[in-house]
Amino acid sequence: MPSDLRVENRTLADGRNRVGFSGEVDATNVARFRESLAQASSSGRVVADLSNLTYLDSAGVEVLFDVARRCALAVVAGPECVVRHLLDVVALGAVATVLDEAPA
Amino acid sequence: MAGGAPVVEHPEPHPPVLARFPSVRRNYSARMPVDLAGPAPDRSPTPSVTEAMEQVDWQQTSLGVRRDWPPLLDAMVRVLVGSKFSMWMGWGPDLTFFYNDAYRRDTLGVKHPWALGRTAHEVWEEIWDDIGPRLDHVRQGYSTWDEALLLFLERSGYREETYHTFSYSPITEAEGSVAGVLCVVTEETDRVIGERRLSTLRQLASELAQTLHEDQVFRAVATELAKNPYDLPFALVYAYDGSGVPRLACAAGAEPGDAVAPVVLDPASSRSWPVERLVGGIGSVVVDDVLERFGTAPSGIWDDPATAAVMVPLSRQGQALPAGFLVAGANPYRQLDQDSISFFELLGGQIAAGLANARAYEAERRRAEALADLDRAKTEFFSNVSHEFRTPLTLILGPAEDALSDDADPLSPAQSNRVELIRRNARRLRRLVNDMLDFARAEGGRLRAETEPTDLAELTRDVALSFGPAIERAGLTMTVDCPPLDRPVHVDRDMWDKILLNLLSNALKFTLEGEIEVVLRGGPDAAVLSVADTGVGIPPDELPRLFERFYRGQRHQARSHEGTGIGLALVHQFVQLHGGTIGATSVEGSGTTFTVTVPYGTRGTATGPVQLDSSRQSYLEEALQWMASTESAAPRSVARIGRTGGARVLVVDDNPDMRRHVTRILEPFWDVSVATDGAAALEAVRRQRPDLVLTDVMMPGLDGLGLLDALRSDPQTATLPVVFLSARAGEEAAVEGLGAGADDYLVKPFSSLELLARVRSNLELAAMRNQESAWRTALVEALDEAVVVLDASGAVVEVNQGFERILGYPRSGLPYRPPFPWFPASEEAAGTASEMEALADRILAEGRFEGIIGLRHRDGRTVHVSAVVDSVEMAGERRYIAAFRDVTADLLAAERESALAQVGIRLAEAVDVNEVLEATLSELRRIFQTSHAGVEREAPTTEELGEPGRPADAGPGAEPGPTEALAPAVDAARRRRQVVMAPAPGEPESERAMAGMAAPLDPAGGAGVVWLRFERPRPVTADERSLFAVLSGYVGQALRRAQLFDDSRTVASAMQRSILGPTDIPVNVAVRYLPAVRPLEVGGDWYDVIELPGNRLGIVVGDCVGRGLPAATVMGQLRSACRALLLQAQSPATVVASLDAFAERIPGAPCTTVFCGILDRASAELRLCSAGHIPGVLARPDGSVELLRQAGSVPLAVLDGALRSELAVRLEPGAALVLCTDGLVERRGENLDVGLERLCQVTARLRELDPDTLADQVLASLVPGGQEDDVAMVVYHQPTGSGAFRASVAAHPAELAGLRRLLEPWLLASGASPRQMTDILIATGEAVSNAMEHGYRYDHTRRVNVDGHVRGATIELVVRDRGTWRPARSPDIERGRGLQIMRGLMDDVVVRTTEGGTTVMLKAEVRGAV
The missing domain is CATH 3.30.450.270 (PHY domain)
Known part of the structure; x- marks a missing residue:
């Protein structure tokens, strides 16, 4: 049974798709993570809101990097987000925009 | 004599013999006092008593002088002396002895006159033992009487056997005192001895009269003489043997071989009887030196041995030499006087007479034997003679007849006449021989009339009519007046034939013209036959001699002068044998009448078949011959003998002429082969079986009877017709032959016609029999069924074609003996084989059977037959017939x-x-x-x-x-x-042997x-x-059906598994589901472990009623419902209560048991509610264990409005909880509590193990061999908090989340902040993922171990796997990233890879709430 992951899609004012994830992303559901981001990033721009993620493993990080390669990725992971440290460690900021809070 | 004393018989019994007297011989003359001696015995005559009395010096006696004697004494003396009767008297206390002349003469003997005046004791000292007591008795006043008492007196100078009859009586004084004893005595000696001797003679005579043989004589002599050992202390009889040596024939009083009784007398020996003294003399010889000769001699009844013996010759009348001699021992107590000698001579005479009689008898017997022998020899001679005569006769007659009847090559008239002559005379000769033999037998008394009840009238008519042709030819008329008699007459038919034929023949012979009359009448006791003719008559002086043997009358005119003169004599004999009479009356020139009277008789004596009537034919023919011989030869009554097919006849005879003769007779009609004796015949028969065997009886080597026996005992030839040709006439021979099994019997000489007729009829008979047999065989062969004949021993002797077909065993293998090859062999099926044998035995014993049995065809396959067996007695033997049908099909x-x-x-x-x-x-x-x-x-x-059935040791040599x-x-x-x-292999593709066959499983x-x-x-x-x-x-x-079943079962199992299988079981939970071993169906058990919001865990175990898909269906619905309820509810009781309502609405759901628990991880509190389910087992870390029985209640939907309560339990770190369905703990025949106890024990013991291992061990321990019911089990292990952390996860990504759930509280409890906790989680997760992926390549049977410790302020996590890390094929960016992540998130990362696995150590300083 895949780990618990909730996905929430919204369109931002500037037309970008914002995909909000809550729960955990690990090998069991990383496909879904990827899928959701892939769909949302069809326009070439996507905002991944990871504020409510409680777990993110290397597979998930890989997906982020992947998305960042193909399109403009903005990742929302505030200081209170528990996976922010991970993102810092992997230096995602180098390829994507890491935001503290979600844009409107 | 005296007054009142009663005469009393002496009370003591008188012993007949016996006095034991000392043998004293006294010389009385020597003892006599000189002065009283008187004239000595050899001097002048002894004085009379009176004179002697004068000479006695009475003074010396106790009586004193005479004048002083009492008057009584005087008186008594006077009486005594005056009496002529023998008496003595004893007077006074010492019984002074007086006697008279008579006594002196009779008894006293030489003791006179010495005895006079002595005491009685002195006088009769030798017998005092006898008379003393008697005298004492008398002195008391009694009288005695003794009759013929044996007393051994020594009155003659020797011990003498005497018998006296005497009386003692007391002489009493007037006042009654006894003064003396008077004895009156008579000597009986002569009488007694005489009687004794006479008795012996009488007895001996009587016994000898009954003896017939010499040894009987001797036995009688010994016996009888031994009865008189008084007069004959011993007696011996010697008989002269063939060489004149005397041999002891018998002995009485002595044993053969004793001194006096040598078995053979050796004349040279001195210790022998003087036989030479007998020679020449005719008288007896006294031998008085027996003791000197032999040293010892028997004493008979006496004490002393005999001293003398007399030899008496046993003379034979008319013979000089006696037969032997008697040696008679003499009584030692008697003088051997002339009387004695006469006695012995009389004995001798009797013995001699006895011997003579015996010898005469013997001689007589031998004569009689000799006569009998002679008689036998005569009979044998006659038999042989007849054989000798008859064979040549046959060989004369036969060829003669053949020559005459030969159509193919007829004789010329001249030759024909000659041969006719030969034939006629041969015939006559034959008849003559027959008659002579008959007559000889009759005369010898050996001819017997074999009578049987006969209709005499018919027989007579028959015979007379058969003679008819001759009478006709003669120009005479015959009148046959034989009305039926009112009862049968017992006659010997053959003899009657001959009687009548003889009479008719005679009548014809002597009657030239006129008639012959045969009349038969029945008288009151007898039948009367008269044959009267009008012939030449018989002169009166010849009439008496008519029936004499060989007497031939001097009759002038007759048709023939032939005749032996035996005919009438024979007739006479025959008639006499019937107990009848024959007589003749005749008037010369007028005619003769013969009258035969034969009593009716009462019982037939005939034992065998009736004699053949060939005699009639011969008489007729002979008579016909007397007619004009110008006529052509007798009409040839050659019957046309038809051929009886190409039959084969074997002729057996040792006489070559005979063989040729018979062969010639038979050849024209059949195939004839010959053999010279019985043995050769057997050979010939075996080589080529003839249709008939014609054999002589008397042959050297194997004779006719032996040949017949051999043929009959061989089943192949048992039915072969055998005809005997025998020279032995007479019924007994015929009976013997036919009795032995011959089919027919021909007596030589026989005519060719007879022979042919016999052979033909026997062949026809045999052919008919064979036809019958062939018909029967054809019938039996035509049957479809098998027919088997077994003999008494149980051997198969006959089978038909049906048998060959059904069982495959050929006829050529006959006989088949048990054990039969068509019975099942013992190695095939031991039980069946012995059953068959037992069955066979039973059939043989009972003779019947009906049933179906299994037999074995020759080619090995089993053939079932429906058989019927029956038994039948055939010729005294038991035979079994079995018929059976093949019912195998x-x-x-x-x-x-x-x-x-x-x-x-x-x-x-x-x-x-x-x-x-x-x-x-x-x-x-x-x-x-x-x-x-x-x-x-x-x-x-x-x-x-x-x-x-395949042998375990099927080695290389086993079939391919x-x-x-x-x-x-x-x-x-x-x-x-x-x-x-x-x-x-190797067989052509035909109906025959197949190795096997194959068929497609489903033609479609x-x-x-x-x-x-x-x-x-x-x-x-x-x-x-x-x-x-x-x-x-x-x-x-x-x-196909099974396949579908398998498929459906697979589907069902898959379905259930899909229903049951959560894959995201937290790491501190283990679940197990075991379907029952058999019948391998899905069950109604389930487990569920669900993550609930609020860091809670739902644990459910349930058991639906029933099995299979229906139960699984219910189970599925309940499970889903329970899940849903759990997600929403806060308390298990509520869940269960709602399930109640739910279950009511689902068919099959009521009675489901369920255990529902909600664990709050944060507070480690478990709240549970059970609906009739097995209580959970909680093992605390301290080792105690408890069953969570509370909050039990009833199963689902059972009770309307059942109150569901719940129980809250705190789970200490390290506690283990086991929930299961009843399949784990319930065992047949065992109380459930026992199983639960067992579970408790195991759980308590294993509580420290990780849940998976614990689960496996619990199963291994409780249901080691598999279980009968489904088992669903959930094991929960409460994490041990900030102590050591330990977890092991299967190498599957799905396990990661569960691991995180476990790590989280521990990390928090160890002091990590939520942010750090996540970091550590991510780092650990990476390590574990790597281990899963690279170490185990996601082999989810392998496990990754995670151990955590807190050392001081450092959290340490070790991730271990035992896998083999393959070197990465491509630069592992992920791995690099993973490592980067780990290093980034942890303070220290150490990775060590060996062949045994990889260890990743992660360390982080504890950072609190940052």
Whole structure:
């Protein structure tokens, strides 16, 4: 049974798709993570809101990097987000925009 | 004599002999006092008593002088002396002895005159023991009487045997005192001895009168003489043997061989009887020096031995030499006087007479024997003579007749006449011989009339009429006046024939013209026959001599002058043998009448078959001869003997002439072969079986009877007709021959016609018999059934074609003896073989049987037959006849019906593919009696399932696998979609032996083939073929069904597993589901472990009622409902209560038990509610264990409005909780509590293990061999908090989340902040993922271990795997990233990889709430 992951899609004012994830992303559901981001990033721009993620493993990080390669990725992971440290460690900021809070 | 004293018989019994007197011989003359001696015995005559009395000096006696004697004494003396009767008297206390002359003369003897005046004691000292007591008795006043008392007196100078009759009486004074004793005595000696001797003579005479043989004589002599040992102390009889030596023939009083009784007298020896003294003299010889001769001698009854003996010769009348002599020992107590000698001579005379009689008798007997021998010799002579005569006669008669009747080569008239002459005379000679023999026998008294009740009138008429032709020819008339008699007459027919024929013949001979009259009348006691003629008559002086033997009358005119003169004599004999009379009256010139009277008789004496009537023929012919001889030869009554086919006749005779003769007779009609004796005949018969054997009886070596015996005892020739040719006439010979088994009997001499007729009739008879037999054989052969004949010993002696066909054993193998080859062999089926033997024994004993039995065909297959056996007595022997029908096909058909039915049943029961195949193959094996059968599915590999009966040690030499011999058949079956036979290698493809067969499993489709191989190549019937086809069709269908079943079961199992299987079980939880071993169905048990919001865990275990899909369906619905309820509810009680309502609405759901628990991880509190379920087991870390029984209640939907309560339990770190369904703890026959206790024990013991291991061990411990019911189990292990952390996860990504759940509280409890906790989680997660991926490549049977420690302020986590990390094929960016992540998130990362696995150590300083 895949780990618990909730996905929430919204369109931002500037037309970008914002995909909000809550729960955990690990090998069991990383496909879904990827899928959701892939769909949302069809326009070439996507905002991944990871504020409510409680777990993110290397597979998930890989997906982020992947998305960042193909399109403009903005990742929302505030200081209170528990996976922010991970993102810092992997230096995602180098390829994507890491935001503290979600844009409107 | 005196007054009042009663006469009393002496009370003591008188011993007949015996006085034991000392043998005293006194010389009385020597003892006599000189002065009283008186004239000595050899001097002048002794004085009289009176004179002697004067001479006695009475003064010396106790009586004193005479004048002083008392008057009584005087008186007594006077009386005494004056009496002429012998008396003595004893007076006074010492019984002074007085006697008279008579006494002196009779008794006293030489003791006179010495005795006078002595005391009685002195006088009779030698007998004082006897008379003393008597005298004492008398002195008391009694009288005594003794009669013929034996007293040994010594009155004659020697001890003498005497007998006296005497009386003692007391002489009493007036006042009654006894003054003396008077004795009156008579001597009886002569009488007694005389009587004794006479008695001996009488007895001996009497006994001898009854003896016949010498040894009887001697025995009688010894016996009788031994009875008188008084007069004959011993007696011996010597008889002279053939050489004149005297031998002891008998002895009395002595044993042969004793001194006096030597067995043989040796004349040279002195210790022998003086035989020489007998020679010449005719008188007896006294031998008085017996003791000197022999030293000892018997004493008979006496004490002293005999001293003398007398030899008496036993003379023979008319012979000089006596037969022997008697030696008679003399009584030692008597003088050997003339009386004695006479006695012995009389004895001798009697003995001699006895011997003479015996010898005479002996001689007589021998004479009689000699006569008998002579008689026998005569009879034998006659038999031999007859044989000798008859054979040449046959050989004269036969050829003569043949010559005369030979149509092919007839004789010229001249020769014919000559030969006719020969024939006629040969005939006559034959008759003469017969008559002579008859007559001789009659005279010897050996002829007996064999009478039987006869209608004499008919017989007489018959005979007379047979003579008719001759009488006609003679120009005479015959009147036969024989009205039937009122009762049968017992006559010997043959004799009657001869009587009548003789009379008629005579009548004819002597009657030239006129008539012959035969009259038969029945008188009151006898039948009277008269034959009267008007012939020349018989002169009166010849009449008396008419019936004399050989007397021939001087009659002038007769047709023939032939005749031996025996005829009438024979007639006379015959008539006499009947007890009748014959007489003749005649008037010369007028005629003669013979009258025969024969009594009716009462009982026939005939024992055998009636004699043949050939005599009539010969008489007739002879008579006919007397007619004009100008006529041509007698009409040839050659019967036309038809041929009896090409029959073969074997002629056996030791006489070559005879053989040739018979052969010539028979040759024209049949194939004739010859043999010279019985042995040669047997050979010939064995070589080529003739149709008839004609054999002589008397032959050297194996004679006719022996040949017959041999033929009859061989079943091949037992029915061969045998005809005897014998010279032995007479019924007894015929009887013997026919009794021995001969079919017919011909007496020599026989005519050719007779022979031919006999042979023909016997051949015809045999042919008819054979025809019968052939008909019977054809009938039996035509039967479809087998017919078997067994003899008394149980051996098969006859079979028909049906037998050969049904069992395959040929007739040529007869006889078949038990044990029969068609009985089942013992090695095949021991039980059956011995059953068959027992059955066979029973059949032989009871003689009947009806039933079905299994036999074995020659080619080995079983043949079932329906048999009927019966027994019959044939010729005294028991024979068994069995008939049986082959019912194998019927039986097998019935078997197959049932086999099919059985297969059908078994297949219907078979559930899965394996069962179907197993059932099918075992049935096939059973039906076709082979152990090799298998099924080939699509793939080339054959499934040859279990071959029972195949030897365990089937080594390299074992038969090749089925595929080799049958492969082509299997292929063909698959291709052609039909049953294919596999011929045995080397056999042409015919109906014969098949190695096996194959059939497609399902003609419609599918590529499977079922094959079977026979134990031994054998033919396959059409029935078997079709059966196999049917069975294989069954199998195909069954396989398909089974396949479907298997599939559906797989589906059901898969479904249930899909229902049951959560994959995201937290790491501190283990779940197990074990379906029951059999019947391998899905069950109604379930478990559930759900993550609930709020860091809670739902744990459920449930058990629905029933099994299979219905239960699984219910279970699924309940499970889902429970899940849903759990997600929403806060308390398990609420969940269960809602489930109650839910369960009510689902069919089959009520009575489901369920255990529902909600664990709050944060507070480690478990709240639970049970609906009738097995209580959970909680093992605390301290080792205590408890059953969570509370909050039990009832199963679902059982009780309306059941109150559901719940229990809250705190789970200490390290506690273990086990929930299960009853399959784990319930065992048949065991109290549930026992199982629960067991579970408690195990759980407590294993509580520290990780849940998976704990779960496995619990199962291994409680249901080691599998369980009967489904088992669902959940094991929960409460994490141990900030102590050590320990977890092991299966190498599956799904496990990661569970691991995180476990780590989280521990990390928090260890002091990490939520942010750090996440970091550590991510780092650990990476390590674990790597281990899963690279170490185990996601082999979820492998486990990754995670251990955590807090050392001081450092959290340390170790991730271990035992996998082999493959070097990365491509630069592992992920791995690099993973490592980067780990290093980034942890303070220290150490990775160590060995061949045994990889260890990743992660360390982080504890950072609190940052």
